[in-house]
Amino acid sequence: MEVIQGIQGLKVPSSEAGIDKVMWRHYPDDFRPEYSAASTWDQLRTHAATKEWSKVIWFPQTVPQFAFISWLAIKDRLTTGSRMRAWGDNQSCLFCREPDETRDHLFFACPYSFMVWIEVVGDMLRTEPDPDWDDTLQRLITHPYPRYDYILLRLCFKATIYYLWGERNERRHNNLYRTHSQLARTIERVIRSIIVSLRYYENKKLRGLIQRWFSSRQNH
Ligand SMILES: [Zn+2]
Structure with missing residues (x-):
């Protein structure tokens, strides 16, 4: 149900909205056209607490x-x-x-x-x-x-x-x-x-x- 609601909640793609662009996620709510290996790695890696040693x-x-x-x-x-x-x-x-x-x-x-x-x-x-x-x-x-x-x-x-x-x-x-x-x-x-x-x-x-x-x- 959640998936269906999610899909229905999305705007229908329209050519009036302009052409599609590839965007890279730098932070959870920050999408930019350029790719950053550092921020991608930072989002993929497991964030562990700093070890005391x-x-x-x-x-x-x-x-x-x-x-x-x-x-x-x-x-x-x-x-x-x-x-x-x-x-x-x-x-x-x-x-x-x-x-x-x-x-x-x-x-x-x-x-x-x-x-x-x-x-x-x-x-x-x-x-x-x-x-x-x-x-x-x-x-x-x-x-x-x-x-x-x-x-x-x-x-x-x-x-x-x-x-x-x-x-x-x-x-x-x-x-x-x-x-x-x-x-x-x-x-x-x-x-x-x-x-x-x-x-x-x-x-x-x-x-x-x-x-x-x-x-x-x-x-x-
Ligand atoms: Zn020894």
Whole structure:
């Protein structure tokens, strides 16, 4: 019935009303002659609430590769040993030989990973680092850290995940091994060059970032 009423309610097409035109819907009541991929996508996609961890992953000083691997880690979508088991592949932890290589083990319950995390994070967590994944992520989401610490903490978190995952893959595919100290030094070097590349000295707001980075190493 509703359909019939709907059809009857429409105006009968008439040539006096002019020729038909193709219009694209930009917003629910906004039709325009030009097509917009962005507004079409926005209308087609499912609108989900912003995840509370998104501010840990996406922020102006981020590095896309780090953000992507960390995002996969948060979604537990990295192909860890425990996920590969479903395909008949048995992969234990390549750092400590723990049989069940899970996301939570790699970040940072594994003794090797935890040593790397402790070294990289310095004194910025303000409390002793915890090897528990949920605890670490929750702390980064909720803890009110000072501005510089929060930028650096999230960089440390994502860079550590990225490089641990890279080290894990180097061991798996290329038999290349770095000690936890070597890996931590690499991550520290990378973070330092990221801070410098932000041209912090030209940006009043970011000028304290490099000082805070060095002090977080010394006090530790
Ligand atoms: Zn391990």
